[in-house]
Amino acid sequence: xxxxxxxxxxxxxxxxxxxxxxxxxxxxxxxxxxxxxxxxxxxxxxxxxxxxxxxxxxxxxxxxxxxxxxxxxxxxxxxxxxxxxxxxxxxxxxxxxxxxxxxxxxxxxxxxxxxxxxxxxxxxxxxxxxxxxxxxxxxxxxxxxxxxxxxxxxxxxxxxxxxxxxxxxxxxxxxxxxxxxxxxxxxxxxxxxxxxxxxxxxxxxxxx
Amino acid sequence: xxxxxxxxxxxxxxxxxxxxxxxxxxxxxxxxxxxxxxxxxxxxxxxxxxxxxxxxxxxxxxxxxxxxxxxxxxxxxxxxxxxxxxxxxxxxxxxxxxxxxxxxxxxxxxxxxxxxxxxxxxxxxxxxxxxxxxxxxxxxxxxxxxxxxxxxxxxxxxxxxxxxxxxxxxxxxxxxxxxxxxxxxxxxxxxxxxxxxxxxxxxxxxxxxxxxxxxxxxxxxxxxxxxxxxxxxxxxxxxxxxxxxxxxxxxxxxxxxxxxxxxxxxxxxxxxxxxxxxxxxxxxxxxxxxxxxxxxxxxxxxxxxxxxxxxxxxxxxxxxxxxxxxxxxxxxxxxxxxxxxxxxxxxxxxxxxxxxxxxxxxxxxxxxxxxxxxxxxxxxxxxxxxxxxxxxxxxxxxxxxxxxxxxxxxxxxxxxxxxxxxxxxxxxxxxxxxxxxxxxxxxxxxxxxxxxxxxxxxxxxxxxxxxxxxxxxxxxxxxxxxxxxxxxxxxxxxxxxxxxxxxxxxxxxxxxxxxxxxxxxxxxxxxxxxxxxxxxxxxxxxxxxxx
Numbered sequence: 001x002x003x004x005x006x007x008x009x010x011x012x013x014x015x016x017x018x019x020x021x022x023x024x025x026x027x028x029x030x031x032x033x034x035x036x037x038x039x040x041x042x043x044x045x046x047x048x049x050x051x052x053x054x055x056x057x058x059x060x061x062x063x064x065x066x067x068x069x070x071x072x073x074x075x076x077x078x079x080x081x082x083x084x085x086x087x088x089x090x091x092x093x094x095x096x097x098x099x100x101x102x103x104x105x106x107x108x109x110x111x112x113x114x115x116x117x118x119x120x121x122x123x124x125x126x127x128x129x130x131x132x133x134x135x136x137x138x139x140x141x142x143x144x145x146x147x148x149x150x151x152x153x154x155x156x157x158x159x160x161x162x163x164x165x166x167x168x169x170x171x172x173x174x175x176x177x178x179x180x181x182x183x184x185x186x187x188x189x190x191x192x193x194x195x196x197x198x199x200x201x202x203x204x205x206x207x208x
Numbered sequence: 209x210x211x212x213x214x215x216x217x218x219x220x221x222x223x224x225x226x227x228x229x230x231x232x233x234x235x236x237x238x239x240x241x242x243x244x245x246x247x248x249x250x251x252x253x254x255x256x257x258x259x260x261x262x263x264x265x266x267x268x269x270x271x272x273x274x275x276x277x278x279x280x281x282x283x284x285x286x287x288x289x290x291x292x293x294x295x296x297x298x299x300x301x302x303x304x305x306x307x308x309x310x311x312x313x314x315x316x317x318x319x320x321x322x323x324x325x326x327x328x329x330x331x332x333x334x335x336x337x338x339x340x341x342x343x344x345x346x347x348x349x350x351x352x353x354x355x356x357x358x359x360x361x362x363x364x365x366x367x368x369x370x371x372x373x374x375x376x377x378x379x380x381x382x383x384x385x386x387x388x389x390x391x392x393x394x395x396x397x398x399x400x401x402x403x404x405x406x407x408x409x410x411x412x413x414x415x416x417x418x419x420x421x422x423x424x425x426x427x428x429x430x431x432x433x434x435x436x437x438x439x440x441x442x443x444x445x446x447x448x449x450x451x452x453x454x455x456x457x458x459x460x461x462x463x464x465x466x467x468x469x470x471x472x473x474x475x476x477x478x479x480x481x482x483x484x485x486x487x488x489x490x491x492x493x494x495x496x497x498x499x500x501x502x503x504x505x506x507x508x509x510x511x512x513x514x515x516x517x518x519x520x521x522x523x524x525x526x527x528x529x530x531x532x533x534x535x536x537x538x539x540x541x542x543x544x545x546x547x548x549x550x551x552x553x554x555x556x557x558x559x560x561x562x563x564x565x566x567x568x569x570x571x572x573x574x575x576x577x578x579x580x581x582x583x584x585x586x587x588x589x590x591x592x593x594x595x596x597x598x599x600x601x602x603x604x605x606x607x608x609x610x611x612x613x614x615x616x617x618x619x620x621x622x623x624x625x626x627x628x629x630x631x632x633x634x635x636x637x638x639x640x641x642x643x644x645x646x647x648x649x650x651x652x653x654x655x656x657x658x659x660x661x662x663x664x665x666x667x668x669x670x671x672x673x674x675x676x677x678x679x680x681x682x683x684x685x686x687x688x689x690x691x692x693x694x695x696x697x698x699x700x701x702x703x704x705x706x707x708x709x710x711x712x713x714x715x716x717x718x719x720x721x722x723x724x725x726x727x728x729x730x731x732x733x734x735x736x737x738x739x740x741x742x743x744x745x746x747x748x749x750x751x752x753x754x755x
Contacts, residue, residue, distance in 0.1 A: 035311035064376060074266050077243075077274040077314050099274060099312040106285070106305035183225050190222025197215030 024050065026144045034151040034173065036102035036110060045091040059085060059092065069096070076101065110154070112169045119167035121159050127152065129159075129169070238342060238349060239279035240286070240307075246271040246336075249358040251366060252328045253390045255321040256572045263570025264386060268369075270357070271336060272316040275307070283307040283342040288315045290338045295321055295359075298339075307342075326574040331360045362574070363468075365391060365478075366460040378556035385559060386566040388497060390574050391463055391482045394489035397578035398467040398586060403490045405590045406435045416493055422755075425493060425510050429517050430533040432487050436480075436522050437530060438593045443520040444474045467576065471585040480519035481506040485563050495563045498547055505540060509562065512753040513636040516540035635667065635731055636753035638746060651687050655729075665743040667750055668717075670730040677704065677721040680728035704730070707737070716740045718747065720754045 029041045046054060058065040066081045077099040084093040102112045114121075114131070122130045124147070131146040150157055150171060157171040247270055250258055257263045258270060277283055286304040291297055302315045317336075333356050340351040360366070368375070368383040375381060393399055407414050416425040461478060466486040469475040475483060478497075484506035485495035494509045498516060507516030517540035521531030531539065550558040567573075637643065637658055647657040658667040672680035677699055685695050688708065697706030702722060708715040717734025733750040735743040 035308055037312055067374075067376075071267070072265075074269060074272070075314070075316065077245075077272075077312070099276075100314040103313075104305050104307075104311075106303065108306055183228060187222045187225025187227070190218045190225060192222075194215045194218030194220075194222055197218065198212060201212050201215060 024142045026142055028144060028146045029149065030101075030147070031149045032102060032112075032151055032154075034153045036100060036104065038098045038101040039095065040098055041093065041095045043091065043093045045089060048090065051090040054092075059083075065094075073098070108172070110171050110173050112148075113162065114167045114169070117166050119159075121167060127154060127157065129157075238277065238281060238283045238345065240283070240340060240342075240351060241276045241278050242340065242351060242353060243274045244271055244338070244353060244355065245274075246355050247357060247369065248371075249360060249366065249369070251360050251364060251387065251390070252321070252325045252362040253365065253574045254387045254571075255323075255325050255574070257387060257390065257570060259318050259320045260570045261316065261318045263572075264566075266316065266318075268318075268387075269316045270319050271338075271355070272314060273338065273340075273353075274312060274314050275304075275340065276312045277307040277309055280309055282309065284344075286313070286340065286342040288338065288340050290317055290319075290336055292319060292334055292336050295319070295325070295334065323575040325359075326362050326576060328359065328362050331358060331364070333358055360460075361462075363462050363464065364460055365463045378559075382499065382556075382559055385499060385561050386569065386571050388478075388482070388561050389563045389566045389571040391465060392485040392489060392495065392563050393466050393482075393573045393576055394486050395573060396465075396467050396486065396576040398470065398576070398582045399483075399486045400490055401583055402435075402470050402586050402589075403487045405586065406431050406487065407491070409590060409593055410435050410438075414491070416491065418492070420511060422510055422513070422515070425508065426515060426537065428488075428491060428493070429484075429508070429515065430537065432484055433517055433519065433521070433533045433536050435593065436519070437533075439473055439589045440592070441469075441473045441475065441522050443480070443522055444476065465574075465576070467579075467582060470589070471582050473589070475519075477520050478504040480522075484517070484519055489563060497561045497563070498543065499559050499561065500543070500547060500550075501557045505543060507540065507544065511636065511755065512638075512749045514544055514560075516544045518543065634755060635733075635750055637667075638749060641667075651691075653684065653687060660743070660746060662739070662743070664739050665733070665735040665746050667731065667733040670732070671724070671727055672730065673727045675728075677702065677728055677730070680721065680730055681706075684730070704732070706732075708734075713737065718751050720751075 026044045031039045062083050078096050080097045082095045102110050104110050127150040129148050134143045154171045154173045160168050160170050162168045257268050286307050288301040289298050296319050304313045335356050338353040370380045370383050411431040414428050416428040464479045466483040469479050469483045481497045481504045488495040488508050496507050498505050518536045521536035523530045547558050642659045644657045648654050653670050653672045655671045656669040672683050674680035693710040695708045697704050702720050705718045714737040716737050717732045719732030721730045731754050733747050
């Protein structure tokens with residue numbers, strides 16, 4: 001199942017070895033493009049001991065970090081992992097691409113599930129929403145701020161509920177990448193002009 | 209006529225162009241790029257997991273396909289179907305309403321095998337055929353893919369599904385540990401029948417799951433052990449569980465199912481653990497399997513505490529020694545103690561599988577049918593117990609039950625001398641918590657204090673010379689007032705909840721009282737009010753374990 005909660009939990013588990021006792025902030029940005037793929041960026045600043053532990057486990061082993069993320073997100077196809085560490089400020093920035101994050105149904109409605117009942121969603125702008133949570137997986141020790149940016153092509157974005165009462169984002173999005181079918185419209189134009197011309201000719205002949 | 213020729217020609221050309229547009233530009237033609245990630249091997253025992261996309265967050269799929277529309281046209285109703293000849297007929301996986309140019313969709317396959325796959329006794333190589341089509345797709349457009357994969361026999365358990373070359377740590381080696389729960393078969397009619405016989409013939413009745421009484425639960429554990437001893441069940445050893453990361457050859461094990469252990473009268477450590485877990489689960493207890501390098505042993509979780517037994521203590525006459533149930537339990541609890549030391553130190557080789565917890569994550573047991581022949585074998589085994597079952601029950605279980613109160617493994621409840629008598633309150637100390645005896649000499653009624661790693665959640669043991677709980681709390685309040693603190697509380701039977709006010713803020717707590725050695729013992733657990741909600745899990749865990 002592809003849901004926002006999967007993503008939140010994943011990046012939380014990535015920190016599962018962090019010392020408890022002090023609330024840590026984690027920022028996750030998800031930029032959705034006009035074909036339903038997403039660029040996910042996770043950034044976080046840690047205290048000294050957390051930084052040491054994180055580096056020992058994953059920070060100094062990006063391959064393990066990548067594998068951990070891939071295994072924890074079986075629903076997604078991921079690539080273009082980039083990890084930027086700022087040792088001076090004990091922070092990191094991880095970005096990756098996730099394909100097919102949004103789904104489109106037979107009615108042409110796009111959706112992305114949160115898998116959370118009554119998700120705490122705040123509308124920041126027409127195309128930007130925010131979810132804040134402190135998942136219990138780490139005893140509420142990490143506060144996650146999740147922002148989701150919909151593409152400019154997305155319209156009628158709304159937070160609805162699915163059949164199980166879980167919050168779900170739904171939106172419309174017309175695709176612009178397909179181009180115009182000149183052959184179809186040209187043919188249609190020829191037929192209309194030809195038919196009109198014929199009609200006019202017939203009328204003219206009749207009146208004669 | 210001449211002046212009609214041109215417009216008619218326009219109409220004809222227009223119609224031709226319009227028609228051609230559907231052939232060359234319409235939704236019928238497409239350039240769909242497919243990439244497939246597949247599982248190399250699946251275990252029939254876990255067929256319920258492979259069929260459930262919600263199980264373990266969908267980790268166990270047969271394959272997943274990434275489809276990208278690289279053409280110029282929007283494809284409508286893109287349909288993905290698959291089949292596994294001999295197992296699954298053509299099945300529609302997904303219909304994607306529209307796929308715009310450049311759009312990517314991913315589809316995962318969770319095949320619904322029939323229950324009889326759990327009767328598969330040999331491994332085989334099978335083929336998956338995948339077909340992808342869309343509205344108006346011609347025969348040339350339809351995409352066909354296929355790949356082979358292995359279905360093992362029903363007894364094979366693979367410790368990991370990560371290729372050997374990719375193994376980097378113990379987390380990788382135990383990647384499949386949750387799937388052990390598929391081999392725990394409490395609903396197997398044969399296991400049920402065997403359990404009923406233990407309850408009736410060995411234990412002469414039991415109520416461990418009803419009362420949640422540790423003594424009763426340990427008596428039940430001993431009953432299982434005695435049943436295996438009386439059946440002359442033997443341990444037949446093998447190096448089944450990996451000891452090092454290089455143990456690639458041991459990354460799979462051929463597990464006899466619990467019913468086969470019962471009727472075959474022999475088992476390895478992991479097989480015996482699966483048998484115990486099945487029986488314990490069938491009896492309503494919460495079984496766990498401890499996995500350590502080269503070994504596994506069974507136990508259960510009760511009131512927040514873990515208990516274990518060394519099931520392989522049955523040894524065998526050929527091996528020279530057979531442990532008594534008490535010795536096996538003692539050994540098991542020693543191992544639990546060692547397990548927690550290693551676990552707390554972050555040793556990834558020490559892990560446990562909480563069977564009911566993973567059941568809730570969708571890892572359900574394999575389905576097994578009743579079998580008259582096996583029932584008859586169980587009858588023969590039960591007949592061999594004779595009246596010895598009663599003897600075993602009276603000779604061992606009572607002694608073992610007492611051991612629970614004298615502390616083993618993770619059992620806490622430190623009184624002044626460190627020895628907890630049968631009549632005092634005890635509680636389970638979660639891993640990593642620090643115990644301080646007589647932490648405040650100026651307040652002698654505080655016998656001990658246990659501090660959580662967060663340095664805020666605290667368990668405090670008070671021994672107060674008083675005749676009632678009310679009086680005891682009054683004395684505690686007097687002590688506190690001399691240090692600028694005060695308490696408010698409500699009592700309900702022996703349970704008490706309250707708040708302590710001080711310059712540092714408000715401390716919320718809950719606890720229990722008990723009359724002890726002419727006084728009252730109060731065990732209270734709590735946290736500062738601003739962290740109480742966050743620590744509720746730990747507080748409830750400790751509170752529920754106070755007894």
